[in-house]
């Protein structure tokens with residue numbers, strides 16, 4: 585069963601990410617209008633804004649037992665997206681840790 589999206593059901597970290605996205609949703613177009621030389625950055629911002637949005641791309645899984653449908657939204661894999669940047673940072677730390685201290689966990 586899919587749970588409806590509500591701000592109160594989100595963790596503080598998720599709420600912070602939502603605020604970050606909301607700032608760009610509200611002000612990016614006007615900012616880009618005043619600073620047209622930043623047009624090259626627009627692709628990154630648009631990817632971040634669409635990160636986790638099923639409308640921008642998703643995988644649909646069907647449970648073979650109960651036939652319940654699960655929608656998993658694609659992430660943007662951008663370091664500008666807070667949720668994707670966290671994963672990128674964790675992977676980088678693990679890679680460096682393994683290089684510096686092989687086999688130590």
Ligand SMILES: [Zn+2]
Nearest residue numbers: 635660665668
């Ligand atoms: Zn992302």
